[in-house]
Amino acid sequence: QVQLVESGGGLVQAGGSLRLSCVASGSIFRGNGMGWYRQTPGKQREWVASISSGGTTTYADSVKGRFTISRDNAKNTVYLQMNSLKPEDTAVYYCRMVGLYWGQGTQVTVSS
Secondary structure (H helix, E strand, C coil): CCCEEEECCEEEECCCCEEEEEEECCCCHHHCCEEEEEECCCCCCEEEEEECCCCCEEECCCCCCCEEEEEEHHHCEEEEEECCCCHHHCEEEEEEECCCEECCCEEEEEEC
């Protein structure tokens, strides 16, 4: 069983930045793609960004140019650097090991 633990969420003003981290337990991190998703009350969880085991990144149009996903295999950690935050980025952000596991989520609130 792999556990994913997110951290780094919080309250920030519009235009500010946050960096989310997700640490994975176990030894399978290196060989798996990782992703970040987000969800607001009453809406479906939406994909934000992904990074393959080889480091290839993809982004949702809504965050392209503002968010950066990266990974450190030595630390079993995936990051989401979020810049130029907007109030509409407010959500619970979830880390996912593609096709396998979800984290518990971390709240990001962007005030206007």
